[in-house]
Amino acid sequence: MKLNIAAIAGAGLLLLSACAQPPATPDAIEPNPSTRSAEALALSLSEAIRFETISEMGNPDASRAEFDAFRDWLAASFPLVHARMAPEDILHGSLWYTLEGTNPALDPIVILAHQDVVPVEPGTEDQWVYPPFSGTIADGYVWGRGTLDMKGFLVMAVAAMETLLEEGFTPERTIHIGFGHDEEVGGTGAVAMAERLEAQGRRAWFVLDEGGTSIETFPMTGGPVGLIGVGEKGFLSVEITARARGGHSSSPPPETAIGLLSRAINAIVDNPFEHRIDHPVPDMMRALAPEMDGMAGFVMARPVLFGSVLRGQMMEDDATRATIGTTIAPTIITGGTVANVLPQEARAIINLRLHPRDSAESALAHMRGAVSHLDGVTIEPVGRISDAPPISATSGRAWEIIAGAAVSHLPDGAPVVPNLLTAATDSRAFKDVADHIYRYAPMRMEMDDLSRIHGDNERIRIDALPGMVSYFRTVIHEAGMEG
Numbered sequence: 001m002k003l004n005i006a007a008i009a010g011a012g013l014l015l016l017s018a019c020a021q022p023p024a025t026p027d028a029i030e031p032n033p034s035t036r037s038a039e040a041l042a043l044s045l046s047e048a049i050r051f052e053t054i055s056e057m058g059n060p061d062a063s064r065a066e067f068d069a070f071r072d073w074l075a076a077s078f079p080l081v082h083a084r085m086a087p088e089d090i091l092h093g094s095l096w097y098t099l100e101g102t103n104p105a106l107d108p109i110v111i112l113a114h115q116d117v118v119p120v121e122p123g124t125e126d127q128w129v130y131p132p133f134s135g136t137i138a139d140g141y142v143w144g145r146g147t148l149d150m151k152g153f154l155v156m157a158v159a160a161m162e163t164l165l166e167e168g169f170t171p172e173r174t175i176h177i178g179f180g181h182d183e184e185v186g187g188t189g190a191v192a193m194a195e196r197l198e199a200q201g202r203r204a205w206f207v208l209d210e211g212g213t214s215i216e217t218f219p220m221t222g223g224p225v226g227l228i229g230v231g232e233k234g235f236l237s238v239e240i241t242a243r244a245r246g247g248h249s250s251s252p253p254p255e256t257a258i259g260l261l262s263r264a265i266n267a268i269v270d271n272p273f274e275h276r277i278d279h280p281v282p283d284m285m286r287a288l289a290p291e292m293d294g295m296a297g298f299v300m301a302r303p304v305l306f307g308s309v310l311r312g313q314m315m316e317d318d319a320t321r322a323t324i325g326t327t328i329a330p331t332i333i334t335g336g337t338v339a340n341v342l343p344q345e346a347r348a349i350i351n352l353r354l355h356p357r358d359s360a361e362s363a364l365a366h367m368r369g370a371v372s373h374l375d376g377v378t379i380e381p382v383g384r385i386s387d388a389p390p391i392s393a394t395s396g397r398a399w400e401i402i403a404g405a406a407v408s409h410l411p412d413g414a415p416v417v418p419n420l421l422t423a424a425t426d427s428r429a430f431k432d433v434a435d436h437i438y439r440y441a442p443m444r445m446e447m448d449d450l451s452r453i454h455g456d457n458e459r460i461r462i463d464a465l466p467g468m469v470s471y472f473r474t475v476i477h478e479a480g481m482e483g
C-alpha cells in the first residue's frame with residue numbers, strides 16, 4: 001500500500017487521532033547489539049531488496065523464481081524462525097509462521113508484512129540515484145524498491161523474532177507472522193491467511209501491519225510524531241449504465257444515452273456522502289494540541305467546541321477531506337463510436353473509497369437513490385469490493401502495547417496519534433477474525449520520503465533499523481507474555 005500520511009498532514013490539519021491519555025510505556029527491549037547492529041540489519045535488508053519480488057495483476061507466476069529465492073533467503077538468514085515457526089506456504093507464495101504459545105486459551109497475535117513490491121515505472125529507471133534492485137547502502141540509507149514498502153518492516157520484524165528465539169523466548173500467547181505475496185495487486189494471500197486462522201477456530205487479539213510510521217519533522221508540530229493507523233478506507237467501483245433510443249444523430253430524442261449518463265454522474269457527485277469529524281479525530285487533535293502554538297493549539301485542544309471550524313478547514317483540502325468521508329471519483333467513461341450515430345448505451349465507472357461509516361451496500365443504495373428520478377439508468381458494482389474495517393480502539397490493553405511501544409521509541413514527549421489511512425493494507429482481510437488492527441513501524445521518515453513510496457529513490461534510514469527491531473521485539477514480547 002501507499003502510506004498516505006501526506007494525505008493527513010498536507011493541509012495542516014490532520015486526520016489523526018490519539019489517545020487523550022498517553023498509554024503506559026513499556027520498557028523498550030533492545031536488540032542484541034552484537035548480532036543486530038544497524039550495519040548488520042542494513043546488510044540484511046540490502047540482500048532482501050535484491051530479490052525482484054514484483055507482483056503482477058492476473059499473473060501470479062510472473063516472479064515465481066524471485067519469490068522462491070527470497071523464501072530460501074529468509075530460511076537461511078533467520079534459521080530459528082524457520083525451524084521453530086515452520087512457515088506454511090499459502091497460495092503458492094504467502095508464508096504463514098506459527099509459534100505456539102503455552103496457553104492455548106489466549107488469542108494469538110498476527111504480524112503482517114508483504115513480500116511483493118511494485119515495479120519501477122518504465123522510463124524512470126534513470127531517475128534512481130542507485131539502481132532500484134541493487135540494495136545499495138550509501139549516505140546513511142539502504143536504497144531500493146521495497147525499503148519502505150515494505151521489506152524494511154518485513155526484515156526487521158523477522159529479525160526481531162529471530163533475536164527473541166535466540167534468547168529462548170517462550171510466549172504464553174501464540175505468535176503468527178504472515179508474509180503476503182500479492183498485497184500490491186489485491187491481497188489474495190492475506191485473505192487465505194485470514195481463512196487459515198479462522199479454519200483453526202482462532203481469532204486474533206490484534207493484527208499489526210504497515211500503514212503508520214514515525215515522522216521526524218511533522219508539519220503541524222515541527223517535531224517527531226508517531227502515527228498509528230487505526231483504520232483504513234474500503235473500496236467500491238460501480239458501473240453506471242444509461243440506455244436510450246439509438247439511431248441517426250440528425251433526429252435525436254430529447255434524452256440521449258450520453259446526456260442521461262452525464263446527468264446520472266452529476267446527480268451522484270452532487271449528492272456527496274456525509275463528511276464528519278468523529279472518532280478518532282477529536283482525540284488526535286487534543287493529543288497534538290500541546291505541540292502547537294497560538295490559536296491553532298487553542299482550537300485543536302477544543303475539537304468539540306470548534307468542530308464546525310475544524311470540519312470546514314478539513315473540507316477545504318482534497319487530502320484531508322478524503323479522510324473524513326467517502327469519496328466519489330468518476331474514472332472511466334465510454335459511449336458511442338461514430339460521430340453521426342446515437343449510442344443506445346453509455347457507461348461510466350465511478351470509484352469510491354468508503355469511510356468506515358459507509359458500507360458498500362449503503363453506498364450503493366445512496367447512489368441509486370440519487371439517480372432514482374432518471375429512467376434508463378442502472379448502477380451495479382464491478383470488480384472487488386471491500387468494506388472498510390471498523391476503526392480499532394484507542395484504549396485498552398492491545399492499544400497500550402502498540403502505542404506504548406511507539407512512545408518508548410520516540411523522543412521524550414513526542415505525541416503518538418492514531419490515523420485513518422485512505423489507502424488499503426493486507427490487514428483488512430482480518431477484519432472479521434481480529435479484535436483490533438493496528439498499522440505502525442517507527443521508520444523515522446521525513447515528509448518528502450512519502451513520495452518515494454511507489455516512486456523513485458525509495459530508501460530507508462539505517463539508523464532507524466535497530467529501533468524498528470526493538471519496536472517489534474517490544475510488541476511481540478509484551479503481547480506474548482500478556483496472560
Ligand SMILES: [Zn+2]
Pocket residue numbers: 001002114149150183210
Ligand atoms: Zn505496502
